[in-house]
Amino acid sequence: MTKYIRRAAAFCALLLVALLVNASRVQVVDSGTYDDNPANRRQAITRFDQPRGDILVDGRAVTGSRDTGEQLRHERTYRNGPLYAPVTGFASQVYGTTFLEHAEDDVLSGTDPMLAPLPLWNDITRAQNPGGKVVTTIKAAVQQAAHAGLGGKKGAVAALDPATGEVLALVSTPSYDPERLSGTSTAVTDAWAELNADPDKPMLNRALSQTYPPGSTFKVVTAAAALDAGGIDDLDAPTESPDPYTLPGTSTSLANEVEGCADASLRYAFQWSCNTVFAKLGVDTGQDALAGTAKKFGFDTPGLKIPSPVATSTFDTSMDDAQLALSAIGQYDTRATPLQMAMVSAAVAGGGSVKAPHLVDRTTTDDGDTVASSGTETLRQAMNPGTAVQLRELMTDVVxxxxxxxxxxxxxxxxxxxxxxxxxIGNTGTPYAWFIAWAQKPGDAEASVAVAVVVEDAAADRSDISGGGSAAPIAKAVMEAALSGG
Known part of the structure; x- marks a missing residue:
């Protein structure tokens, strides 16, 4: 009898070991598979069971959470939602997350391991930390000035600190209230359908995700390439540029909107934006040199994140001379985001150095303890420091x-x-008005702000649209706000 009891006990022990092994497999080895299974709602329930961490501007939260008491308990709320939507994005139970809400989701949702009190603590206890905070570099006054300047127009503004790469403002209009996408009601699905059907595309982040032909603002890059290559050594010397200029290999003539561009100096051509001078200068400088300089500024360099992803600005590298001439004045296939053109302006203001733009100053626990912080990072040198000095002089003359x-x-x-x-087609679209700029206080060692503004207002008369008329006043207001302390 004892023999059978021993066998039964051994068999039960074997079953217990098998049970423990299987439980370990389910809980540890295959946990990810079960967690990610669409049929498993426990992860979503847990995710929304606690308030989401906040995104901060100037030390104040521009986000919040509302306890609904429902299964997906906490819904996201937004303060001044349309103003900060290009920065925060949205966090929706139905449609996921975008922009900072997406890029910093681990911190905001409390799932980032760095929020745990001890290493591997959450893996062992399966506990969830309170959502952390994301402290942005945005300055409220600068953001508000940019938004007010654009008003009801379609367009975007990006403003940077040239010395650090901090993003001071990021505005896209028309905008929307991301709180409309919080929750699970039919109102949320209706809002989603309405926003996506809107021809003005309010959810499009024009500052980061939209590329435009940069027009004459690209002449900064063309001038930098020519000066670095030695094609121009005297800003005031005649350039031997005909007016009009016949595009190489074609019978097409390129003209100017102003007088005095024939054989104009680089200073005059930059000051009054002579297309003929810069088109010829681009051809004379050559495609390789121009494309190389554009790349140093950030064109054709995919993967930029701030930490939200940024669309790649492009400069074609397989063109004939006629196309190169048009590209040199920011036309043909040349495309740029407003953030990229703010980086161009910042590089001139910063001695030719391109700083990595960043939107997050630091992330913290819910108690305010720093989890990670951002520092100044130099991406590359876009031009020689001497060339930057000359371009600062040229840009100052423009103003x-x-x-x-x-x-x-x-x-x-x-x-x-x-x-x-x-x-x-045939340049029949309403022209985009651009202005890029930087500003420096008297006595300061370096500029405090660099900005890019683009206005694409289909309601305006074609003749009324110009960078100086439509975009420059907006840039001025943004720079004034930044100079006053933000």
């Missing part, structure tokens, strides 16, 4: 004596470049 007079600020050194970008 003090040329097409950018509407951006002038009393007592402040301001450099800028206007642009009017043609687009559409």
């Amino acid at each position: 003090e004596e040329g097409t950018g007079a509407n951006a002038a600020i009393d007592g402040v050194t301001v450099g800028g470049k206007t642009g009017t970008a043609q687009h559409g």
Whole structure:
């Protein structure tokens, strides 16, 4: 009898071991498979069981959470939702997350292991930490100035600190209230359908996700390439540029909107935006040199994140000379995001150095303890420091004596470049108005702000659209807000 009891006990022990092994397999080895199974709602229930961490601007939360008492308990709320939507994005129980809500989701949802009190603590206990906080570099006054400047127009503004790469403002209009996408009611699905059907595309982040022909603002890049290559060694020397200029290999003539561009100096051509001078300068400089300089500024460099992803700005590298001439003045296939053009302006202001733009200053626990912080990072040197000095001089002339007079600020050194970008079949589309600029206070060692503005207002008369008329006043307001302390 004892023999049978021993066998039964051994068999029961074997079953117990098998049970423990299987439980370990389910709980540890295959846990990810079960967690990610669409039929398993426990992960979603847990995710929304606690308030989401906040996104902060100037130390104040621009997000919040509302306890609904429902199964997916906490819904996201937003303060000044349309103003900060290009920064925060949305966090929806139905449609997921975008922009900072997506890029910093682990911190905000409390799933980032760095939020745990001890290493591997959450893996062992299966506990969930309170959502952390994301402290942005955005300055509320600068953001508000950009949003108010654009008003009801379609367009975007990106503003940077040239010395650090901090993003001071990121605005896209028309905008939307991301709180409309919080929750699971039919109102959420109706809002989603309405926003996606809107021809004005309010959910499109024009500052980060939309590329435009940069028009004459690209002449900063063309001038940098020519000066670095030694094609121009005297800003005031005649350039031997005909007016009009016949595009190489074609019978097409390129003209100017202003007088005095024939054989104009680089200074005059930059100041008054002579297309003929810069088209010829692009051809003379050569495709390789121009494309190389554009790449140093950030064109044709995919993968930029701030931490939200940024669309790649492009400069074609397989063109004939006629196409190269048009590309040199920011037309043909040249495309840029407003953030990219703010980086171009910041590089000129910063001695030719391209700083990595970043939107997050630091992330913290819910108690405010720092989890991770961002520092200044130099991506590359876009041009020689001496070339940057010359371009600062040229951009200052644009504001003090040329097409950018509407951006002038009393007592402040301001450099800028206007642009009017043609687009559409046969250039029949309403031109985009561009302005890029930087501003430096008297006595400061370096500029405090660099900005890019694009306005694509289909309601405006074609003749009324120009970078100096439509975009420069917006840039001025943004720079004034930044200079006043943000």
